[in-house]
Amino acid sequence: MRNRSLLILTSVLTTGALTLTACGSRDDGNGDKGGDKTTVVIGVDSPTSGDLSALGLGIKNSADLAAKTANKEEYVKGIEFKIEALDDQAQPNIGQQNAAKFIGNKDVVGVVGPLNSSVSQSMQKPFNDAGLTQVSPANTGTELTQGDGWKTGDSKRQFKTFFRTATTDEIQGAFAANYLYNTAKIKSVFLIDDQKTYGAGLAASFKDTFTKLGGKIVGSDHVNPEDRDFNAVVTQVKKTGADAVYYGGEYPAAGPLSQQLKDAGNKIPLMGGDGIYSGDFIKLNKKAEGDLATSVGKPVEQLDSAKKFIADYKAAGYKDAYEAYGGSTYDATWSIIEAVKIAVEGNDGKLPEDARAKVLEAMAKVKFTGVTGDVSFDEFGDTTNTMMTAYQVEKGAWAPKFSEAVKPQS
Amino acid sequence: MNELPQQLANGLILGAMYGLIAVGYTMVYGIVQLINFAHGEIFMIGGFGALTIHLWFPDAPLLALIPLMIVFAVICSVAVGAAAERFAYRPLRGAPRLAPLITAIGLSLVLQQAIWKWYPDATKDQPFPQFEGDPLSFLGADIKVNSLFILIAAPICMIALGYFVNKTRAGRGMQATAQDPDTAKLMGVNTDRIIVMAFAIGAAFAAIAAVGYGLHQGQVGYLMGLIMGLKAFTAAVLGGIGNIYGAMLGGIVLGLAEALATGYMADVPGMDLFGGGAWKDVWAFVLLIVVLLVRPQGLLGERVADRA
Numbered sequence: 133m134r135n136r137s138l139l140i141l142t143s144v145l146t147t148g149a150l151t152l153t154a155c156g157s158r159d160d161g162n163g164d165k166g167g168d169k170t171t172v173v174i175g176v177d178s179p180t181s182g183d184l185s186a187l188g189l190g191i192k193n194s195a196d197l198a199a200k201t202a203n204k205e206e207y208v209k210g211i212e213f214k215i216e217a218l219d220d221q222a223q224p225n226i227g228q229q230n231a232a233k234f235i236g237n238k239d240v241v242g243v244v245g246p247l248n249s250s251v252s253q254s255m256q257k258p259f260n261d262a263g264l265t266q267v268s269p270a271n272t273g274t275e276l277t278q279g280d281g282w283k284t285g286d287s288k289r290q291f292k293t294f295f296r297t298a299t300t301d302e303i304q305g306a307f308a309a310n311y312l313y314n315t316a317k318i319k320s321v322f323l324i325d326d327q328k329t330y331g332a333g334l335a336a337s338f339k340d341t342f343t344k345l346g347g348k349i350v351g352s353d354h355v356n357p358e359d360r361d362f363n364a365v366v367t368q369v370k371k372t373g374a375d376a377v378y379y380g381g382e383y384p385a386a387g388p389l390s391q392q393l394k395d396a397g398n399k400i401p402l403m404g405g406d407g408i409y410s411g412d413f414i415k416l417n418k419k420a421e422g423d424l425a426t427s428v429g430k431p432v433e434q435l436d437s438a439k440k441f442i443a444d445y446k447a448a449g450y451k452d453a454y455e456a457y458g459g460s461t462y463d464a465t466w467s468i469i470e471a472v473k474i475a476v477e478g479n480d481g482k483l484p485e486d487a488r489a490k491v492l493e494a495m496a497k498v499k500f501t502g503v504t505g506d507v508s509f510d511e512f513g514d515t516t517n518t519m520m521t522a523y524q525v526e527k528g529a530w531a532p533k534f535s536e537a538v539k540p541q542s
Numbered sequence: 543m544n545e546l547p548q549q550l551a552n553g554l555i556l557g558a559m560y561g562l563i564a565v566g567y568t569m570v571y572g573i574v575q576l577i578n579f580a581h582g583e584i585f586m587i588g589g590f591g592a593l594t595i596h597l598w599f600p601d602a603p604l605l606a607l608i609p610l611m612i613v614f615a616v617i618c619s620v621a622v623g624a625a626a627e628r629f630a631y632r633p634l635r636g637a638p639r640l641a642p643l644i645t646a647i648g649l650s651l652v653l654q655q656a657i658w659k660w661y662p663d664a665t666k667d668q669p670f671p672q673f674e675g676d677p678l679s680f681l682g683a684d685i686k687v688n689s690l691f692i693l694i695a696a697p698i699c700m701i702a703l704g705y706f707v708n709k710t711r712a713g714r715g716m717q718a719t720a721q722d723p724d725t726a727k728l729m730g731v732n733t734d735r736i737i738v739m740a741f742a743i744g745a746a747f748a749a750i751a752a753v754g755y756g757l758h759q760g761q762v763g764y765l766m767g768l769i770m771g772l773k774a775f776t777a778a779v780l781g782g783i784g785n786i787y788g789a790m791l792g793g794i795v796l797g798l799a800e801a802l803a804t805g806y807m808a809d810v811p812g813m814d815l816f817g818g819g820a821w822k823d824v825w826a827f828v829l830l831i832v833v834l835l836v837r838p839q840g841l842l843g844e845r846v847a848d849r850a
Contacts, residue, residue: 183763355818356823362819363552363556363801387761396686416667
């Protein structure tokens with residue numbers, strides 16, 4: 133008997149241990165010069181370790197670059213910008229701890245991040261209560277700004293402090309469905325998602341538009357984002373004879389899923405959203421050729437406004453690539469810098485006492501031409517830039533295929 | 543098209559992997575009644591050991607490299623497993639059972655974070671080399687060339703282990719230690735050596751499973767031991783912890799259960815919400831609970847019931 137209760141106890145303990153991932157945060161700001169300048173801190177929250185670190189490090193570096201550029205150009209007189217970057221490991225609970233840290237630091241006037249919509253959900257409320265501006269470069273979950281009512285046309289602003297430079301899943305899913313049905317001429321799709329806020333939302337909005345267009349969803353399944361063996365699901369896909377798989381989720385699972393799909397003899401592409409638009413998707417997937425992804429904005433390489441960003445990023449010598457969200461992160465950071473400028477100029481060139489409130493107020497007035505195009509925010513805090521691009525893997529790299537500014541349908 | 547053979551093959555491949563790892567849990571438990579929760583990480587270290595060889599010789603043909611990868615993976619895993627026994631568990635051998643258990647959980651976190659921190663670029667999943675080639679058709683199932691490794695390695699390992707435990711002097715010493723360590727000691731069995739040996743064999747099997755995992759999945763990551771370790775532990779309990787054949791049987795049953803739950807649960811009337819890849823773990827654990835209710839000692843377990 134004692135043995136069995138020991139086994140039970142052990143199982144309980146392990147489950148507990150599994151949920152306790154090591155909490156480590158890596159603060160590193162760039163050198164603080166001080167002097168007679170007022171230092172303003174912009175927080176950055178992204179997963180810089182773990183599966184999604186490729187995207188997370190791109191975010192951290194791009195925010196750092198924006199702050200450095202503003203300092204070098206003395207864009208806001210008398211203000212020195214400093215980045216405080218925290219690692220959320222893509223975990224909502226760690227994101228929440230980071231939010232508390234940012235709120236506790238009085239010098240923080242705005243936060244850029246996070247990457248994951250699920251993490252954002254845990255940060256929105258604390259930021260809202262503290263009146264601290266948050267601009268996400270990557271959250272595409274529609275309900276983050278518009279609430280659960282968006283599906284029925286009853287959109288309501290959720291948090292006055294939340295803004296984003298990435299467009300919504302509603303737009304992204306619709307764009308993907310349009311591209312697949314009209315351009316790639318694929319009429320039957322097997323739908324898979326990873327049950328996270330981002331993946332499930334994206335898959336749902338894809339399904340909506342795809343069936344409206346006349347396409348057929350021949351089967352659907354959900355997987356766990358930590359899984360790496362998808363052979364059983366792949367067998368199901370094969371049975372239905374679908375012409376493509378649409379995956380709502382991120383590249384750590386999408387890479388092996390796509391490879392196992394093709395290993396099993398399915399000659400069909402996998403399509404996903406901006407969560408799989410990463411160089412690591414191709415690195416972890418030896419048969420990525422022909423796979424599709426959509427991402428927000430135009431490819432930064434194609435935009436004139438982005439050339440400077442790319443050159444500066446290279447010159448700054450960051451070890452990691454800027455990845456999918458480099459441009460939108462730079463713009464998100466810049467929007468806070470712009471808001472600080474408005475606040476400072478409205479206060480005789482000095483940082484106002486209630487800096488957080490003034491910055492938040494200024495966010496609605498922010499308007500500039502950034503890396504991804506014209507940046508401004510609508511009444512929900514969403515970006516007014518709805519440019520989307522479809523990419524396909526060609527010769528081991530993502531190649532842009534088609535860009536369009538999507539009109540939200542309502 | 544009938545996909546049952548394919549699902550059975552999927553389950554068998556996964557199950558063989560679980561089984562090989564489960565042997566490590568079961569052998570250690572059979573001899574020292576310790577659940578070595580760091581075993582999943584020992585598996586993970588085997589995977590990184592094999593990857594290291596590939597990174598050292600990136601241009602060598604994979605077929606020629608495989609033996610070297612296996613050897614180095616085994617060396618890494620065994621070294622870590624034996625060191626864990628010597629420095630983490632042996633000092634606690636007389637302590638209450640919870641102490642080594644918690645040590646094991648701590649050790650597992652330490653190993654994970656150590657790889658994360660010091661292995662180059664291990665903060666994200668790393669691609670693992672794979673063979674090119676079309677899948678082989680066998681009784682209606684397509685089996686990837688890369689998955690053959692585990693299907694061949696698992697039976698060979700089990701036969702070798704069976705021979706070792708039953709026919710060799712050290713193996714009989716192991717059985718004696720498992721039955722009654724004090725008496726075995728009196729009879730001249732060096733129990734300390736036997737215990738290290740149990741850890742080492744378990745680690746070696748985990749390393750072989752890790753090479754199979756890398757070939758099958760095409761990637762390794764510092765977190766891969768977490769889920770695989772937990773599943774293998776489940777397999778060991780399912781098969782009857784303490785019984786080496788039970789570990790393999792438990793692994794295969796668990797793998798098949800997962801594949802079949804993914805494939806067919808949604809077709810059962812009224813269950814369409816509970817099928818598919820997201821629910822496979824739930825069904826695997828439902829199976830575990832049912833088996834433990836009917837046979838608390840596990841499928842092949844016998845000794846465990848009268849110990850403790």
